[in-house]
Amino acid sequence: MASILFYILGFVMLAATLLCVTCRNPVHAVIYLVKGFFALALMFYLLGAPLIAAWEVIVYVGAIMVLFLFIIMVLELAPREQPQEPGWQRWVPGLLLAASIMICTLLIIFQDPSAASHGPNHFVGPREFGEALFGKYALAVEVVSFQLLFAAVGAYYLGRYQPRRRNEEDQT
Amino acid sequence: MIVPFEHVLAMASALFVLGLTCTLVRRQLIMILIGVEIMLNAAALALVGASAFWQQVDGQVFVVLLMAITASEVAVALAMVFYLRHRKGTIVADQFNRMHG
Amino acid sequence: MSETLLFLIPLLPLACAVVNMLFGMRLPRLFAETTAVAGVATSTALTLLFWDYSVGEGTRAVLGTWLSSGSLDVAFALRFDALAAPMTLMVTGVATLIHLYAVGYMHEDQDYARFFGLLNLFVFAMLTIVLADNLLVLFLGWEGVGLCSYGLIGFWYSKLDNAKAGTKAFMVTRVGDVFFGIALLWLFSLTGTLSISEINAQAASISPGVVIVLTLLLLLGACGKSAQLPLMTWLADAMAGPTPVSALIHAATMVTAGVYLLCRMFPLISLSAVGMTAITAIGALTALYAATCALAQREIKRVLAYSTMSQVGYMFMAVGAGTVSGAMFHLLTHAFFKALLFMAAGCVIHLAGNENDIFKMGGLARRSPPELLWVFLAGAVCLAGVPLTGGFFSKDGILLALFTHGDPVYKLFWLVGVITALLTAFYTFRLVYLVFAGEPRGHGHPHTIPMQMRWPLWPLALLGLAGGLLNLPVLVGGGERLHHWLGGQAGRHVTASHNLEWLLIGLAIVIVAVGWAAAHWRYRVFRGARDTKTTRFLLDGWRADQLVDLMILRPFNAIAGFCWIGCDRTLFDGTLNVLASQARASGNLLRRMTTGRLSSYLAAFAWGFLLILGWVLMTLVGRGGGH
Structure with missing residues (x-):
């Protein structure tokens, strides 16, 4: 089911x-x-x-x-503002490439079939998850949290942009 | 495990290829970023499948980290799209070719 | 008293040079001048004080080891012996007087510290040559005098000609130094030592052919320093330096270093008759060449420079004729009267208002202080070889030695010497007449002559006139003191019948008289400068510079130009340029790949991903096939 x-x-x-x-x-x-x-x-x-x-x-x-x-x-x-979206000429190479990658991946996946599933479904509860996340991967969590901080700062910086300065910058 | 691991992986790769196609053929920056999101989700699906296959929690932990990284990436990327739209008045990716050799 | 104190003789000038060079400009001028003069004067006093050390075999003093490597063991060692002692006394004594003179001569120059520093350093280097116990220490001094000579000739380096003259002197003497360096290394490989006395002691064991080559190498080295043919072109240009420098370096001391070297190595070179003949021939040719050049010169210092060259040629002839005492005798008297002449010439130039050209002088006899005429005349009669002066006896001794030499070819050299003596008398009196006689022809404003420039001339004049007493021949009741003093190092003892000696003396007197009469007749009244082809040829020193230019410099420049343009620029640079342009072209090709378009980069990512996937697939298939 x-x-x-x-x-x-x-x-x-x-x-x-x-x-x-x-x-x-x-x-x-x-x-x-x-x-x-x-x-x-x-x-x-x-x-x-x-x-x-x-x-x-x-x-x-x-x-x-x-x-x-x-x-x-x-x-x-x-x-209406959008540029003319790609015609079929643009789709063809992209699709060819995607298809090749797809075929390769599937070949790799089914090259060496694994044994059937191991036993019943294993539901991961919050406790087990939390112990893994904050025990074994505590350092990774710290690193990722720093990255989030940097991303916030970067997004803020980029968003500070003043549109009225556009003409000046284009002239330079 | 309810389905064979290969099927999960096949589905993940199909999702990935869709995202890749989106990234390759679409021209708007927004759509390219959406393609990236799709590919990241494909990776998440593969990780969750692996976690279920080996009965380990690590795969899921990585999915959480992946989400956090995706969030930060999207925040910066969208801010940049916003910025570029104001600078150039367009979000078509190929218009930004000032760094050509 | 320890014999190590002998080191004070050369080291005192060195110390004063260091003081002057480092602190001279910060000290009061008087202090710098006093330091310079005091250093040399103290050396003179020390030489007299230590005189007894030179008796007999002399004294060897060692300060310490300089180089020690395997069988090579060179010490900082001095040898103060019968040959070195008079030379040391002459160098220090003349240098002291010239330093005093220089104080007056340079009293307006702002760069006094450099001048006195270099002058003192020169004295140190010269004393190192004179006192060296081994050839390497001698070589140290040898290069040192070259360096100081370079620095002092080009002392007023802001004028390009002076700087060029300094460079020329440096380069030309360097040519000689190369040969000396080769001889030095060869001697070491043959004898295993660099000590002069040991080399001389072992000289007999060296094969005769090698001795000839060694003698020629040493001769070429001596030629460079002593401005003998063919390395003589630098000396006349060296007169660009200040007059005290010309007097000290290019008349009294440095140019005699070559003669001194040959005297030092006399036991070695006397083994080779061919070498001795070559030395005499070089000396004779140079003496004649320089005397002819001096006939036509217009600058007072250049006349004296050529006469120096000519007189040094006499010394070479003396060494070649085997009489070291004769060479040393002439060296000493020449040092006195030539330093005197140069310093007097400096006074003359001062009086004539910095006018160098003797054709524009004239009439100085009336304008100058009377003593200047007398001291100049004293120097001139010595140079011309007027009887009873020092120059007469020393030159006559050399001519006698040449005449009495067993080899008939020396008769020819003797004839050259006689002709040169005639020319010498002529150009000397020409100089005197042109400078002092007649009416003033120049318009220069006379400068006053400071005291320090006047009185150092007197002792030199006395020494020059009475220099004959050093080695008075037996014939006129002398004792040949220098010859006996030198003892084993004196070389051949020249003996001749009294009749022959009287004959030669008479000939010498006649020669001087003829030279004087010719000059008197021609230059008593100045009849204007003649500008014939011959005059110009002689004025240019037989066009030696052009010859060197044609024979050596042009081919050298051509080769260098080929190496530069042909090899370096065309071949090497060209190859590299082609490589570089290829790299740039390929870079331009690659540059087109960076379109700056996001989509192409993404596509490239995807292709790369496909490649990696393909590779993974291949390995999986390969592994699967292996199962």
Whole structure:
């Protein structure tokens, strides 16, 4: 039952992502992607990672994708303003490349089939997760937290930009 | 484990290739960044699958770290998109070619 | 008293030189001058004080080891013996007088510290040559005098000609030094020692052919320092330096270093008859060449420079004829009267208002203080070889030695010597007449002559006139004191029948008289400068400079130009330039790959990713096939 659900969710996720990639309107694209990430969160849950599933929804869907939407709206990317999106000439090499990579990856994956799944599903609870995160990987957490701080500072610096200085800088 | 590990990996790679295609063929900076997000999620899927396969918690921990890094990357990248839009009045990636040789 | 104190003789001038060079400009002028003069004067006093050390075999003093490597063991050692002692006394004594003179001569020059520093350093280097116990210490002094000579000729270096003259002197003497250096190394490899006395002692064991070559090498080295053919071109130009420098270095001391070297190595070189003949021939040719050049010179100092060259040629002839005592005798008297002449010439130039050209002087007899005429005349009669002066006896001794030499070819050299003596008398009196006789022809404003420039001339005049007493021949009741003093180092004892000696003396007197009469007839009244081809040829020193230019400098420049343009610029630079332009072209090619477009970079990432995947796949397949 769970496996069937998993395959359905996988199909939904890939389909949503494909629509996202091919969609011209960025707002639509982000909405499609949100859909795909919901499906992905459920897949995480099925794979025994409930915490990750929750964070996928909270962080990715709730924060990052909304941030994308927010920026798209701030920049007022109306469809008419968008450049003519690529014709098929541009798609062909990209698709060829993607297809080759896909084939190679699948070949590698199925080259050496692993033994079937080890026993029942292993659900990782918050306690076990927390012990691993703040015990074994405490240093990594510190490093990542620093990176977040730097990113915040950098984003603030870039956002300080004054549009009225644009003409002066272009002249220089 | 509910499905064979290979299937999880195949799905992750399909997702990755979709993200890669998006990055390669789209021209807007926003869409390129979305492609990057898709690829990162593909990696997350592979990590969670691996975590389930080996019954270890480490893969999931890495997914959390991955999310944090993605968040910071997106923050800076979007701020830069905002900045560039104001500087150049466009967000088409190929317009920014001042660093050509 | 320890014999190590002998080191004070050369080291005192060195110490004063160091003091002057380091602190001279910060000290009062009087102090700098006093230091310079006092250092040399003390050396003179010390030489007299230590005179007894030189009796007999002399005294060897060692300060310490300089170089020690395997069988090479060179010490800082001095040898104060019968040959070195008079030379030391002459160098220090004349140097003291010239230092005093220089105090007056340079009293307007602002750069006195450098001048006196170099002058003192020169005295140190010269004393090192004179007192050296081994050839390496001698070489140290040898190079030292070259360096100081360079610095002092180009003392007024802000004028390009002076700087060039200094460089020329340095380069030309360096040519001689190379040969001396070769001889030095060869002697070491042959005898295993650099000590002069030991080399001389072992000289007989060296094969005769090698001795000839060694003698020629030493001769070439001596030629460089003593301005003999073919390395003589620098001396006339060296007159660009201040007059005290010309007097000290280029008349009295340094140019005699070559003669002194040959005297030092006499036991070695006397073994080779060919070498001795070569020395005599070089001396004779130079004496004649320089005397002819002096005939046409217009600058007073250049006349004296050529006469110096000519007189040093006599000394070479003396060494070649085997009489070291004759050479040393002429060296000493020449040092006195030539220093005197140069210093008097400096006074003359002062009086004529810095006019060098003797054709524009004239009539100085009336304008100058009377003593200047007398001291100049004293020097001139010595140079011309007027009977009873020092120059007469020393020159006559050399001519006698040449005449009595067994080899008939020496008769020819004797003839050259006689002709040179005639020319010498002529150009000396020409100089005297042109400078002092007649009416003033120049318009220069006369300078007053300071006291320090006047009275050092008197002792030198006395020494020059009475220099004959040093080695008065038996014929006129003398005792040949110098010859006996030198003892084993004196060389051949010249003996001849009284009739022959009287004959030669008579000939010498006639020669001087003829020279004087010719000069009197020609230059008593100045009839204007003649500008014929011959005059110009002689004025240019037989065009020796042009010859050197044509024979050596042009080919050298051509080769150097080929190396520079042909090899370095075309071949090496060209190769490198081609390589560089290739690199730049390929870089330009690669530059096009960086389009600056984000999409191309992303595509490149993707291709790279595909490559890595392909490689992983290949290894997996390969491993799978291996199972």
